[in-house]
Amino acid sequence: MRISAVRTADRFLPERLSRQLNPWLLRLDQMLDGSTEHAVAQRVSLIAFLVRIISAAIALVSQVIFARWMGQFEYGIFVLVWVTVVILGNLSCLGFQTTVIRFVPEYLERQQLDHLRGILFTSKAFALGLTTCIALIGAGGVYFFREAIESYYVVPFLIGFICLPMIALGDTLDGTARSRSWVLVALTPTYIIRPVLTLVVMSIAHAAGFAPTATAAVTSAIIATYTTTLFQLLVVNHRFQAVVVPGTKTIRFGEWFAVSLPIFLVEGFFFLLTNADVLMVGRYMEPDKVATYFATVKLLALVHFVYFSVKAGAAQRYSELMHTHDHAQLSQFARDTARWTFWPSLMMAIVLLLLGKPLLYLFGAQFTDGYPLLFVLVVGVVARASVGPAESLLNMAGKQKICAMVYAVTLIVNICLSIVLIPVYGLAGAACATAFSMVFEAVTLALTVYNRLNITMFVFAGRTNARPVKEEI
Template sequence: MRFSAARTADRFLPDRLSQPLRPWLLRLDQVLDGSTEHAVAQRVSLIAFLVRIVSAAIALVSQVIFARWMGQFEYGIFVLVWVTVVILGNLSCLGFQTTVIRFVPEYLERQQLDHLRGILFTSKAFALTLTTCIAMTGAGLVYYFRDGIEPYYVAPFIIGFICLPMIALGDTLDGTARSRSWALVALTPTYIIRPVLTLVVMSIAHVAGLPPTAVVAVVSAIIATYATTLLQLFVVNHRFKAVVVPGARQIRFGEWFSVSLPIFLVEGFFFLLTNADVLMVGRYLEPDKVATYFATVKLLALVHFVYFSVKAGAAQRYSELMHTHDHDQLAQFARDTARWTFWPSLAMAIVLLLLGKPLLYLFGAQFTDGYPLLFILVIGVVARASVGPAESLLNMAGKQKICATVYAVTLIVNICLSILLIPVYGLAGAACATAFSMVFEAMTLAVTVYKCLNINMFVFAGRTSARPAAHNPENLL
């Protein structure tokens, strides 16, 4: 017999308490049971949310230890190198990690198993091949232009490029698992296992007496990433054997790439947007300032990961609803995801502002200089949360090009403001540039979704009526 929160409350609580709680507990039971597609999306989002909470705690502890061991300067070098490597690894997939989320449910529904085998193979092979070439090229360029780069960055960057293929493969496996709503398989390796292993390897190096430098930290992260990604590859392949038996593959690379490229532009601009502030701070300021800013942004991730959690559960459901062509149901689900994103984000933002200073002190006394930045950055994060995973909806609706344009413009706004503000106002300038660009992004995405799909995703918006044209498949795909 399955666990039931409603039955448990009826059994152990008096009627005056259990009866008012019963509607809420029945809803919780539905989410945990996954008895409907809507409940499955909620369950995936809940699992993703819990994973990100655990991940945030692990990341906070590990980054505090790294900062304490390495000092502000070396920690700042490591931060800039690792953020750059992760960005390049993610971009190197060229959108295939999201394309699989769109096509796997479609091929399973239509029983096109040869197409399914083809996209599963192609997504992994493409990620590994392309990123290996990019890694070799990047390392060669850094070595060739080493005289024009600060000497303390050269070795960490060259070594860091070794990790690109595994980061790209891990992102592809994440998307592959999410296409089947395997939230734990998708998220646990990247957000829990990898940071824990990185801390373990770094701790072993520390006990062994190796100097706590950026190079040692980068090597520790590389070892952890390779071990984690290979484990995830084994698990994903094993679970897919129960979904589709081995057989012939049909490769439709041109079709998949034509879908992936706009998605790559969307997610590439978004990923750059979420990390551009750290890169711009590294461009204009010293590594110790990079360290302070990154520690502040790391705390902000405690709020921002609510959005990523909802997105993890919503993308597949968006894709399924697109194929049913039920606009009313799609619109209601989109508004639900905006609520799931906004209210937890707002609550966590308030808690973070109350606890931000002591949390930053954990990194070191000098890191508390970043506390005032939280008040600026939180404005942008909460504004972004008010429209939920709007870009995911646009991607699944085939509006990748429009979404890419939105992010391109937002990224340009962010970079231009950073160039103007950081040299004058330092870290406060970077925070203002980021917050303003996030508000601009939220407003633009909300307007775009409404214009393209007649869905108002703003959390405080009322119900929108469906246009007749919205039911036409050609307008949704």
């Protein structure tokens, strides 16, 4: 039985102090108990936030060890290959990992269990089937054009494509678990278990005398990914057996794909936008520069995970509030999520700027060249945090098309700036292009949410007047 914070304060604190703390302690009790849907979203976001903290620490330690073992050049090769593989694996789901979050609560509420079984089966089968084809095509393309690719990239890329199906399946299982607010089942495999296993496998290989090359690191990541994803599949399937018993499946692929495609464009452009800077640096600069830039960006994950944590807890709640047609409550919850995102991000950004140089030194003395880039990149990260997970709100409100357009334009801005700035200013040019793109993204998303949903989704926004949501054209 959980101890109530309110009752504990009443018992042990002076009466006046207890009365002053009571509203805050009551909210804490509600969040921990999950007594309201708002509290559930807060609890999910808090758990996701804690998972991301642990994940960031694990990632930092493992990447430091990898960089120390492999050196800048080999580490840079590994970084570019693995980032590319993760991007392709994520995009190969074509948005089904988020479509699941939208439809599972609806089917459960309406008791349409045959539809529920259908979408659970289709999402996994689609992810595995499509990514297997993409992996074969990608590997064939690398082999066929191997003469036009730097020789040190060929073998790591050929091996890396083996991992595509499991990355896509893992993303789909993440969305499936988040649709039921099983945040630990959703996030722990990808953000904790997989990086730990990758480090363990690489450590075993290193102890066994294998050379610490990019190929060895990619192979370690593949072994860890397959192990983690198959374990997550068993857990998610077992948990859903308590939700829906086996039975007939209704496959409405056309309807689901029609929803998934715009979501795919939104999340695809967003994912490309998040990683485009690393890819563009890899296009114009040597692997050692890629390694330095990636290590710097990796530190920004300490700030980024606030946004992703709030997004993990908010998406399902956005969907539920859209179905209840309670615009006032939806508006208030959207503004709450912007606050949940901004203030922790701002504090983390300040801490990162203070500790950034010694943290980069952990990777190696050469990596401290990336420290000045943090001051530029942090501006963009904080700007993005000021509007919270606005794209999730647009997706759950059925505004995928306009959201996709926002990210498409932002990605074009980022790529164009990178093409112009990186050849002239190097890593500083990449940082400026990325920071400007983030600010542009935040402003555009905030204006889009206001125009389409009449919600001022900004950290310093006040209350808005409720009026009907504009229909998508």
